Amino acid sequence: MKNNIYSIFFSVLLSSIIYHLGSLPVAAQQVSLSLTPPLIESAISPGKSIMIAYNLKNNGDPTIINTRVVSFSPMGNLGNIQLKDEATGPVRFSLDNSFLQLNNPFILKTSEAQQLLLRIRVPDGAPNGDYYYTLLAETQAPPTTEGTVSTRAKAAIGANILVTVTDSGVVEINPKITLFATKGGFTLNQNVKIFDSFDKIPVVLYVQNKGNNLIKPEGSISLKGNFGETANFDIVPKNILAQSERLIEATPSSSIDCNGPSCNSPTSVTLSGFFIGTYQLSTNIGFGENSPSIFASTIFYAFPFKVLIGLFVTIAISVYIIKRLASD
Amino acid sequence: MIKKILLTILFLTIHYSLITSHSYAITMDSTRFRIDFSNINSASGDKSSSGYKLSDTVGQLAAGQFASTGYIVKAGFQYIHSIIPFSFSVSNINIDLGTLIPNTPATGSTVLSINYGGAGQYQVTAIEETALQTLSGNAIPNTTCDGGVNICSESTARLWTLPSSYGFGYNMSGQDVPDDFVSTSFFRPFPNKAKAGIPSVVMTSTNVGRNRQATLTFKANISPVQPAGGYQTIVNFVATPSF
Numbered sequence: 001m002k003n004n005i006y007s008i009f010f011s012v013l014l015s016s017i018i019y020h021l022g023s024l025p026v027a028a029q030q031v032s033l034s035l036t037p038p039l040i041e042s043a044i045s046p047g048k049s050i051m052i053a054y055n056l057k058n059n060g061d062p063t064i065i066n067t068r069v070v071s072f073s074p075m076g077n078l079g080n081i082q083l084k085d086e087a088t089g090p091v092r093f094s095l096d097n098s099f100l101q102l103n104n105p106f107i108l109k110t111s112e113a114q115q116l117l118l119r120i121r122v123p124d125g126a127p128n129g130d131y132y133y134t135l136l137a138e139t140q141a142p143p144t145t146e147g148t149v150s151t152r153a154k155a156a157i158g159a160n161i162l163v164t165v166t167d168s169g170v171v172e173i174n175p176k177i178t179l180f181a182t183k184g185g186f187t188l189n190q191n192v193k194i195f196d197s198f199d200k201i202p203v204v205l206y207v208q209n210k211g212n213n214l215i216k217p218e219g220s221i222s223l224k225g226n227f228g229e230t231a232n233f234d235i236v237p238k239n240i241l242a243q244s245e246r247l248i249e250a251t252p253s254s255s256i257d258c259n260g261p262s263c264n265s266p267t268s269v270t271l272s273g274f275f276i277g278t279y280q281l282s283t284n285i286g287f288g289e290n291s292p293s294i295f296a297s298t299i300f301y302a303f304p305f306k307v308l309i310g311l312f313v314t315i316a317i318s319v320y321i322i323k324r325l326a327s328d
Numbered sequence: 329m330i331k332k333i334l335l336t337i338l339f340l341t342i343h344y345s346l347i348t349s350h351s352y353a354i355t356m357d358s359t360r361f362r363i364d365f366s367n368i369n370s371a372s373g374d375k376s377s378s379g380y381k382l383s384d385t386v387g388q389l390a391a392g393q394f395a396s397t398g399y400i401v402k403a404g405f406q407y408i409h410s411i412i413p414f415s416f417s418v419s420n421i422n423i424d425l426g427t428l429i430p431n432t433p434a435t436g437s438t439v440l441s442i443n444y445g446g447a448g449q450y451q452v453t454a455i456e457e458t459a460l461q462t463l464s465g466n467a468i469p470n471t472t473c474d475g476g477v478n479i480c481s482e483s484t485a486r487l488w489t490l491p492s493s494y495g496f497g498y499n500m501s502g503q504d505v506p507d508d509f510v511s512t513s514f515f516r517p518f519p520n521k522a523k524a525g526i527p528s529v530v531m532t533s534t535n536v537g538r539n540r541q542a543t544l545t546f547k548a549n550i551s552p553v554q555p556a557g558g559y560q561t562i563v564n565f566v567a568t569p570s571f
Contacts, residue, residue: 029420032417034415042399042402048399072568074571079449080529080532132571141421141562142422144558145558148425149460149548149559150423150559151423152562153418153420154563155416155566156566157414158568159569160570162571
């Protein structure tokens, strides 16, 4: 009897050990890709070609990758893009790799990297102008499982290519400030805003590119108070594509420590601190050497309304209590 | 005495195997992850001479400018010096919704992750290639959510909680997701590529960042008259940096 108990006990123990040591965790099939550089800006004259070396790495499970180039256009004014189904325009793309071609899938193992040598060629006679493309590295969907209800996913990662075709090296710079203003606060008239002294004040600056070549803003947003205090915020030089508009951002980042309804939408910069009196905001933007500058300004007023109201209420209550006590 | 020793060894073995069953030794590289070392710069900054001007950081991934006759090339974002490559991960590319029961919503999820320290800003878009359908063409229609004031669209998420509201859609939660996904009960239908739909932005941020994660939850709910079969679709996720 005692031996049987030991046998059963040992069997259970051995089964437990085998179960726990033998059952490895099962993981879902994962895709993880990285692609660098994320952006190429190039100005090329017709008849020239350049070669860009991209580094594609697979940090997920082994997968089949297809590479292709498609055109894109700017979407909205925050720097988003909309991809097209194919590459349009005069620029031609190919891979210089010996064993790789665009639109020709290849296998990329886990932790394996593949250098993609992308040749960008502008044919003779190509018209001047800007052409925007995205190099895509995309995986294939996993095989169908019969009889199940499932969603399969394909993942793609892209890197943008901005090509300016110019035979003379001259590009068109034609910018316009479409909006430079503070958000929130109390509007006195179209251009005058009033804020509480403790408010965070979001500022928005939109620049439109009316030309046919991309432009890159340089400059600053300046704040000047009525007591001589000043602050400067450097503009982040992000590209504004041809015939598009973009929100211009300045450092420090506008999203830091900005809460409340007025901060829910993107801003160029957020002013914080204690403000009192009249303030002038101005911006001066250039677009490189020998290019025209554009300027805009606005003003706002700030007073400690909340403190004054609190103080008034406190005094009123105090006076009321004192009078009440005196009458008693 | 021998039995006691044997029992002690067995107990220790069990203890070891049970307590440590979900712990793994840390390796520097595996099939599931990798560790990026900090950047070791051997040289960085701007250089110039009478013939060229070059802004780069040797040892970093890609940031440089090269000029020559007939062309100028700038690689990377010149205002960002980062070693974090632009990367995109989907935690699960085969999401099983199980067996669908009429009026009983089924869900499945996948996690989208983005590193974009060197990419300025980014967006992730999603589009379904077809409706969730069988090989014979029976389809679960894209959801319109609860209806009434809660009619959702490809660009606007609305409440979808009624068991009598049928269809296929998705919810986003986590970082950098659209504001209209107020809670996990808010859904949108996917745009349909077969019907010339335009991909919807499901993650985006205008600020430089890294390791941004959002969970995409698929949801399907069928009516009692939905034909039986294996329903499938493919959703394309595309991650792109800004310009």
